[in-house]
Amino acid sequence: MSDQAEKSVTAPEKEEAAKTEEKVPLYTGYDLDYFVTPKDLIDAVRKLDQAGFFLEDISCLDMKEGFQLVYHFDRFDQPGRVGLRVMQDRENHDVPSIHHIYPGADWHERECFDFFGIRFKGHPNLLPLLLDPDHQGPPPLIKDESARKSLEELYPDRVTTPVNIEDEQFTREITNCSNPKYRNPS
Amino acid sequence: MNLDLRLDTSGDFYAQKFQPTKREDTLILNMGPQHPSTHGVLRIILEIDGEYIVRAQPVLGYIHRMHEKMAEVMSYPQYLPNPARTDYLHALAWGWAHVGAVERLMGLEVPERAEFIRVITCELNRINSHLLWWGAYLLDLGAFTPIMYAFDDREIIMDIMQRVTGSRLTYCYYRFGGVSGDIDDRFVSETREQCARMKERFKMYKALVTENFILRKRVEEIGEISVDTCRRYGATGPVLRGSGQEYDVRRAEPYSVYDRFDFNIPAYNDCDAMGRYLVRMDEMQESIKIIEQALDALPEGDFIHPKAPKRAKPPAGDVYFAVEGARGKIGMHLVSDGGKSAYRLKLRAPGFSNLSLFGEVSQGTLISDAVSILGSLDLVIPEIDR
Numbered sequence: 164m165s166d167q168a169e170k171s172v173t174a175p176e177k178e179e180a181a182k183t184e185e186k187v188p189l190y191t192g193y194d195l196d197y198f199v200t201p202k203d204l205i206d207a208v209r210k211l212d213q214a215g216f217f218l219e220d221i222s223c224l225d226m227k228e229g230f231q232l233v234y235h236f237d238r239f240d241q242p243g244r245v246g247l248r249v250m251q252d253r254e255n256h257d258v259p260s261i262h263h264i265y266p267g268a269d270w271h272e273r274e275c276f277d278f279f280g281i282r283f284k285g286h287p288n289l290l291p292l293l294l295d296p297d298h299q300g301p302p303p304l305i306k307d308e309s310a311r312k313s314l315e316e317l318y319p320d321r322v323t324t325p326v327n328i329e330d331e332q333f334t335r336e337i338t339n340c341s342n343p344k345y346r347n348p349s
Numbered sequence: 350m351n352l353d354l355r356l357d358t359s360g361d362f363y364a365q366k367f368q369p370t371k372r373e374d375t376l377i378l379n380m381g382p383q384h385p386s387t388h389g390v391l392r393i394i395l396e397i398d399g400e401y402i403v404r405a406q407p408v409l410g411y412i413h414r415m416h417e418k419m420a421e422v423m424s425y426p427q428y429l430p431n432p433a434r435t436d437y438l439h440a441l442a443w444g445w446a447h448v449g450a451v452e453r454l455m456g457l458e459v460p461e462r463a464e465f466i467r468v469i470t471c472e473l474n475r476i477n478s479h480l481l482w483w484g485a486y487l488l489d490l491g492a493f494t495p496i497m498y499a500f501d502d503r504e505i506i507m508d509i510m511q512r513v514t515g516s517r518l519t520y521c522y523y524r525f526g527g528v529s530g531d532i533d534d535r536f537v538s539e540t541r542e543q544c545a546r547m548k549e550r551f552k553m554y555k556a557l558v559t560e561n562f563i564l565r566k567r568v569e570e571i572g573e574i575s576v577d578t579c580r581r582y583g584a585t586g587p588v589l590r591g592s593g594q595e596y597d598v599r600r601a602e603p604y605s606v607y608d609r610f611d612f613n614i615p616a617y618n619d620c621d622a623m624g625r626y627l628v629r630m631d632e633m634q635e636s637i638k639i640i641e642q643a644l645d646a647l648p649e650g651d652f653i654h655p656k657a658p659k660r661a662k663p664p665a666g667d668v669y670f671a672v673e674g675a676r677g678k679i680g681m682h683l684v685s686d687g688g689k690s691a692y693r694l695k696l697r698a699p700g701f702s703n704l705s706l707f708g709e710v711s712q713g714t715l716i717s718d719a720v721s722i723l724g725s726l727d728l729v730i731p732e733i734d735r
Binding site: 189190191192193215216217218219220222223224225233235237239240242244246265266267269270278288290291292293294295296297303304312316317318319 | 361366410413415417421579580581584594596666668671680684692697709
């Protein structure tokens with residue numbers, strides 16, 4: 164199939180999706196999604212811990228602005244996914260480790276260290292987890308400079324300024340993060 | 350001369366980094382990566398005091414294949430067979446997480462019949478996975494016969510699945526917008542027959558194994574994990590439900606048509622290996638309930654969306670899609686820049702989080718009990734290492 168034919172097939176799909184988006188925004192899997200500064204991360208994670216969340220995983224992206232770490236949290240009794248995004252400079256890593264709040268983060272952080280070379284501040288045991296300790300060369304998921312995309316390209320029409328986590332609104336939102344619209348589609 | 354043999358510089362990188370504690374009467378022992386009870390290539394460095402574990406540290410990566418990098422290099426359809434290679438026991442759930450993430454990003458609709466076929470095949474695969482765990486776990490604990498019975502049942506299910514999917518273990522059956530082929534009347538009748546047969550088999554399993562005195566001695570009050578420990582480590586699936594927390598992605602975050610079926614989420618408050626054992630035994634029966642309801646209500650229609658793209662090219666965006674696998678919550682974090690392959694695909698392996706609590710839980714247990722705990726976590730190492 165040529166590229167043109169492919170476009171004609173997917174175009175009506177996109178229009179359909181755009182139409183439904185106006186009524187109910189398409190569920191992206193995140194009930195709440197914030198950008199936070201590395202400085203605020205520990206406090207934000209502590210608030211999530213107090214609200215009974217568990218850590219699903221820590222994902223990382225290589226982009227033009229540096230690295231983006233995405234922490235996924237969810238809750239057992241009142242499900243709802245919260246994403247915390249932290250931007251990291253390519254050279255100076257100042258993101259703190261959260262292993263003392265969530266011990267499960269230990270391995271996730273080591274995985275990010277493996278694949279992206281991110282040095283989490285205060286991590287007790289930052290050794291290669293999945294890669295060979297003798298691995299030479301750059302971390303495998305680092306992109307070529309030409310392949311990196313910027314925040315605007317990957318997240319069009321999104322506010323990427325960090326939120327103020329001291330705000331009451333943040334605490335209130337994460338406490339009531341379950342969106343019934345997404346949780347009970349029927 | 351005071352020579353401490355435990356500070357020997359021999360051993361590889363991880364053995365050297367695993368510094369012994371100040372105690373003088375302990376021994377460092379490597380369990381695996383070729384130990385039979387680790388089912389593959391898991392290695393655990395243990396510091397032991399006689400038969401008791403003082404400290405344990407799993408070493409991963411022996412079967413690491415960098416599936417996440419492959420996702421960035423291959424186009425979306427090329428990557429379809431990959432998720433099945435991570436968790437070869439519940440391959441379809443991993444495939445579902447992948448197609449589900451792409452469908453969510455593209456806003457692609459899946460015909461109702463395809464959703465039902467997905468539910469039926471995924472649940473059959475779940476039974477298969479639990480059956481293998483059941484046989485292998487009992488093998489670890491010294492019972493040889495059950496695995497023969499388990500493989501007898503598995504064989505029939507694999508034959509049924511082979512006819513529609515084309516493979517027996519690492520299925521690549523789901524496509525963006527549906528499934529690769531329709532099911533026929535023979536599949537339906539054979540599945541019904543197998544469901545009826547399994548119900549009788551579960552009674553036999555209960556009488557033969559579950560109520561067995563020797564098994565109960567090996568699993569009851571062994572490896573107690575509290576809900577809070579699960580929460581701090583992010584453990585999900587039967588490990589969490591064996592601790593009494595009723596959390597199942599099929600109910601908590603309903604995807605596909607799971608909200609239309611009537612099924613229970615088994616949970617046991619014992620928190621021990623027996624609790625996790627019973628959860629899986631009950632889950633197989635719940636899966637049969639779901640399959641029978643789905644077969645009764647199987648709608649007519651397309652098995653794949655007529656407008657489903659052959660070469661998927663989702664718009665730029667960021668989605669997370671989670672499904673309930675046999676081992677817990679499988680998650681895919683997909684970031685697209687609008688290109689032919691993913692900008693980034695992060696796989697959340699449930700076994701990864703479930704195993705990470707082993708270091709804490711195994712402290713102070715006997716080595717033989719650690720084997721029981723490891724087995725009760727239902728580890729699939731290729732899934733953990735990805």
